[in-house]
Amino acid sequence: MTNRRDFLKLSALAAAATTGMPGFLARAAAQAGGSKTLVVIQLSGGNDGLNTLVPYSNGAYYAARPNIAIPRKDVLTLSPDLGMHPALRPLMGLWDSGRLAWMENVGYPNPNRSHFASMAIWHTADPSQAQSDGWIGRIAEQIGDPFCASNVGAATPQALRASEFSLPSIDAVDRFQLKLPQGLGGAFEQMMGAARSGEAAYLTQATRQMMQNTARVQANAQKYRSGATYPEGRFAEQLRDTARLIAAGVGQRVLYVSLGGFDTHAGQRAEQDELLGTLASGLAAFHADLERQGLAENVVVMGFSEFGRRVAENGSAGTDHGKGSVMFALGRGVRGGIHGSSPDLEDLSDGDIKYRQDFRGVYAEALSGWLGLNAREILNGDFSGPGWLA
Amino acid sequence: MRPVSGAARRVTLALAVLLGGAALALPKYRLQAAPQLHLTQGNDLWHLDRRVMSCAYCHEQETGGRSWNPFGQAIQATFRREAEAGRAVKFPQALSVLLESGGDADGDGYPDALEVFARTLPGDPASHPERPLADLQVEFDAAGGAAQFAPPTPGGKGTGTK
Amino acid sequence: MTLTSLSRPLTAEDAAHFLRRTAFGATDPQIRALVGRDARTVARQALAFDQSAAPGNPFDPMQGAAPGPMLQLTRGAWLFEMVYGPHPLREKLALTWSNHFVIGTDKVRNAPALAGYLGLLRQHAATGSFERFTLDVARSPAMLRYLDNDQNRRGRPNENFSRELLELFTTGIGHYSEDDVREGARALTGWTFEGGRGNQKYLEESRFVFLERQHDAGRKTYLGHSGNLRGEDVVRLATSHPQTAAFVSRKLHRAFLADTPDEAAVQGSAETWRRTNGNVRAVLEELLSSEAFYASRARIIRSPVEYVVGALRTLGQPRMEAKALLNLTQTTGRMGQLLLQPDTVKGWDGGREWINDTTLLLRLQVAAALTLGGQAPALSGAPSALALTGQERPATAAATLNLNPRQATYLHLISPEFQLA
Secondary structure, eight states: OOEEEEHHHHHHHOOOOOOOOOOHHHHHHHHHOOOOEEEEEEEEEEOSTTTTTOTTHHHHHHHOTTTSSSSGGGSSESSSOOEEGGGGGGGGGHHHHOOEEEEEEEOOOOOOOOOOHHHHHHHHHTTOOOOOOHHHHHHHHHTTTTSEEEEESSOGGGGOOOSSOOEEESSSSOOOOOOOOTTTHHHHHHHHHHHOHHHHHHHHHHHHHHHHHHHHHHHTTTTTOOOOOSOOSSHHHHHHHHHHHHHTOOSSEEEEEEEOOOOOOOSSSHHHHHHHHHHHHHHHHHHHHHHTTTTTEEEEEEESSOOBBBBSSSSSSSSOBSOOOOEEEEEEEBOOOEESSOOOSSBTTBBBBOOEEEHHHHIIIIIISSSOOOOOHHHHSSSOOOOOOO | OOOOOHHHHHHHHHHHHTTTTTOOOOOHHHHHHHHHOOOTTTTTTTTBBTTTTGGGGGGGSOOOOOOBBHHHHHHHHHHHHHHTTOOOOOOHHHHHHHHHTTOOOOOOOOOHHHHHHTTTTOOTTTTTSSSSSHHHHHHHHHTTTTGGGGGOOOTTTSSSOO | OOOOOOOOOOHHHHHHHHHHHHHOOOOHHHTTTTTTTTTHHHHHHHHHEEEOOOOTOOOOOOGBBBBBHHHHHHHHHHHHHHHSSSSHHHHHHHHHHHTSOOOOTTTTOHHHHHHHHHHHHHHHOSSSSSHHHHHHHHSHHHHHTTTTTOBBTBBBOHHHHHHIIIISSSSOOTTSSHHHHHHHHHHTTEEEEESSSSSSGTSSSOOOEEOGSSOOOOOOTTTTTEOOHHHHHHHHHHHHHHHHHHHHHHHHHHHHTTTOOHHHHHHHHHHHHHHHSSHHHHHHHHHHHHHHHHOOSSSSSHHHHHHHHHHHTTOOOOOOOOHHHHHHHHHHHHHTTTTTTTTTTTTTGGGGGOHHHHHHHHHHHHHHHHHHHOOOOOSSSOOHHHHHHSSOTTTGGGGGGSSSSHHHHHHHHHHHHHHHH
16 A cells, blocks of 8 residues: 555656646546546535434424424424425435435544534544545545546645645636636746745646646536536535536546535524525435436435534524534435434433444445445545445 | 637636626625616726615615615516516516606605616605706706616626617 | 844845745835844834724725625725735734634624724734733624624523634643533623624624623633633633643744744744743744744745735735725635635635645636736836745746746746745
8 A cells, every 4th residue: 555655646746747648647547447426515514413304203302402493394204203304305306216315323433523623534534633634535546546536616625635635626617727828838837847845846736737637627528518407506506517527527536515604503593494405406406417417327425514513402592513413315326215323312422412323434335335446445444334325 | 738819818817807706795686776777987896885876775774674665666566567567577677667667756756767867866755856857857868868777788788778 | 942033134035035924025125125134123113013004995894785795895905905005014914813813704794893803903913912812802793703602691601712712712722621611611601792783784883791690600610720710711811821822823933934833933932922921022023033934935835815915015016996906805715715704713724725726727817917917907117036036046037038027927926936935
């Protein structure tokens, strides 16, 4: 493994030191193989799992949340005990056709209630917080292609950082290109070619990598015609760009989209209801688009948040940072249903649910079962999952 | 990397300078109405500045909200009437139809279109032009009448005939 | 051990370096004016700013047509001050503090609250008392709202501010327990504000109030001290904690010395911090005249705002249309730094985190817009390589030999050298 990683680092540096499309990238694209794509949805801020997948038959839930519980009559019933938040109605079609999975009670040992620490744990897949590279960055290293995953958004999250490079962020596909003014090409090359060290060398390398990546995207992104009507808003736009990148066949195995604002310390109902509506309508359109493009067989969506929230509501009709929460997955490759057991709301840890499913087990199934990768190597251990893939 | 023509370069540069224009979270109707009513001249920041057009142009409160003044109510009634007549109109069309109709929403004796022309508030009877109606009418007609508040032409940058 | 002062008079590259770090960048005459001067005097004079503002600021947040426009005007006004203001170091420090005592305009959407917060950052930019600074920020409506302490009441605590006070504002993680967070929250109960709540009241003043009846007056134990602690006690105990000296000094080193600070130098500043009871002015004066400061070249990747302001100040503060400046605030947001809106309460990580394909692409596009584009400001002559790169004979010099002033400036602005400070 060490030798292999060293080889990859050298190759990436060699690629950065030359212009044009280096052989390394072409070879890596072939190596990337596989036609399956994983779309990761990050709900930033700590999505309240209990008001997402609602334990509507549980008196303890209503007792803990006199002001912000989802009334039983509003819940979209999935099982005799659980149902979805009403704002998730756009996903009911996927549920009914067995393409929506909920993973109950997901967390990790020694939960951290800091947004940043907990998000870093989910990004690095390392609850000890020792690693600084991300689990998707490690996918890129294992595949050997620094362009096999992208963030769709402004800033690359830690999950997409490899030890020696960051995977690209694509903010909007159409604007993702550099057009150098006429007559400056030679001077630009001369400027870039100057000997540098330290941060200056890093910026030179990053600029080279950016130019290769943008050229590759533009060369491939022309083919897509949307197959669904997306709702308005940034999140849906990013999902549409995600569909476009998949349809363009640019060889990305993982695409990453974030939706923020879930840190509902006060007035939770107003805030979370709207966000879940945005989430559900966007994902429903995304899936419909993939269906019409004939790509739905090849894409699964997996969603997470850095933590759930305290079981009891706080004094401001909101909830404070908690521990375990729910994850979701959708697509034709998913085994629909509710996986895992619901938390016992009368047996809490410091006011929080006690997680039963380690999130790395959910990742492991995506890695080995969906992407055909060595999950143990990427996650530094063996983790069993709930069996969410079909 | 690859050199591009002057025209393509201008497009790229314009994008860099104008980035974010589409992401502005602003009251949509206000952004449509202010240029259509020619209220924006001379103010580079008109799209942000309530001195150009505050919410009180159509609302009872300076900060907007759920209560509309007579002019705002007249716009709502215009939408309703147009729909009842089988015409699906967007906001700029509804605004134009209302101003063409010659109504005086706030009942201060000056038709809405003339108040817009004179830059007083068509929904507030306490706000009206100081000049005699007849003088104002002559100038208004010479400037093109209510047609000057026509909706922007599709795809064009102008705001109707002048 | 405290930091050693630079003993030599400033060279041209020293002067350019100082102004890149403390003034976002500078013109050739501004650089020349510091050559041969004494480092301590230069640092002291740069820190001797008052609260005067740039004349003719076209952005007035109180004229915002709605909360969103008000926020844009607030950002525009700040960018204008950074580009044209008389005290760039004060603004650089305010920017640094806005990344320490983080608030976000996603929650704070009130013009007077934002103005009050920014006023505190400027007033305390080089504060004589970090405790006083922290106390003022903790009681500002912007912070009370952003971290929910306005919802923190006896019997119904909200821990958000109490947690971040320790984790992000003072000691840093690892020097407190969950009990401290809980007990701190109890002590901070009753701190709230009145006025300016709700979307409709975005122009209304708001004020700090202490509601005694919502305060938990009981006994608490916080960072090893017990008693009937109040909010002021919690702020005092957290700011005077020995680890706070190192934690906040490290942030100042990241702002002024290097993206990856030298820990020995950080400890030098921390010692001065402890010796002066959190006198930030003293720490900064020592820092900005130290050998370590002048030895640390090209070790900070300029943030998006520093990139844009640096370009405009190096170009001699050309007049820009208000609309263009406003768009630049949006553009810095797309480059990863929207003023007053870091992604999280932890603030921008900075350094290499600023760099990805999209943000690099935008830097190149902004450089083109400022030098080659149809709306580019007037350019009387190209700034020298020293002003643009901090070096008298940079590696880029040969590449720009045959270019006209605009092209040469463009190429420098997109070079790694310009993007570093």
